[in-house]
Amino acid sequence: MNSRYGYLRNEKGLLSWIVNKVLRSGWAKHPVKQTFTLRAMCTAPIGKNGRGIKAIQCEGCLQYFRPKEVQVNHKNNCVQNGVSWEELPHIIRRMFDVGLEDLEHLCKDCHDIVTYSERYDCTKEEAKLHKKAIRFSKKSAKEQKELLVKAGIEPAKSATGRREQVFNYLKERAK
Numbered sequence: 460m461n462s463r464y465g466y467l468r469n470e471k472g473l474l475s476w477i478v479n480k481v482l483r484s485g486w487a488k489h490p491v492k493q494t495f496t497l498r499a500m501c502t503a504p505i506g507k508n509g510r511g512i513k514a515i516q517c518e519g520c521l522q523y524f525r526p527k528e529v530q531v532n533h534k535n536n537c538v539q540n541g542v543s544w545e546e547l548p549h550i551i552r553r554m555f556d557v558g559l560e561d562l563e564h565l566c567k568d569c570h571d572i573v574t575y576s577e578r579y580d581c582t583k584e585e586a587k588l589h590k591k592a593i594r595f596s597k598k599s600a601k602e603q604k605e606l607l608v609k610a611g612i613e614p615a616k617s618a619t620g621r622r623e624q625v626f627n628y629l630k631e632r633a634k
């Protein structure tokens with residue numbers, strides 16, 4: 460076991476542990492975050508048999524969800540790629556020095572799309588299509604080929620190639 464970093468192994472591991480564990484658990488208790496969630500709480504007919512229960516609206520898809528299915532997102536990406544000691548104070552500031560107007564509630568699907576678009580620097584629309592293409596690539600090769608043929612596309616040999624074909628197909632259709 461490394462005497463300085465332990466199972467985190469190196470400086471990079473330590474820095475991402477600070478951001479993902481230490482800062483995020485602090486953020487979970489942030490008073491502005493708590494106020495934000497309390498204010499968004501409403502009643503929506505999403506319970507059993509359309510019963511009205513406590514809910515929060517996702518600001519991405521505008522659907523209502525149970526409060527624990529919704530996450531609070533910083534509208535401005537606060538953890539950009541490559542954490543360093545020099546960058547850490549800025550991350551802390553972007554994460555904690557926020558007001559209600561800097562936050563939004565997102566359901567898991569919408570949050571994934573935003574995270575993807577920030578990570579790969581693409582639009583939310585493109586991220587949505589990439590997510591769909593990734594879901595497609597989890598099907599068996601046989602199923603993928605059948606679906607492509609159905610859409611009038613000669614299936615590529617490689618899985619990556621087929622994923623690209625689906626992405627382009629979806630993009631073309633979204634125009």
Ligand SMILES: [Zn+2]
Pocket residue numbers: 517518519520521522565566567568569570
């Ligand atoms: Zn949503």
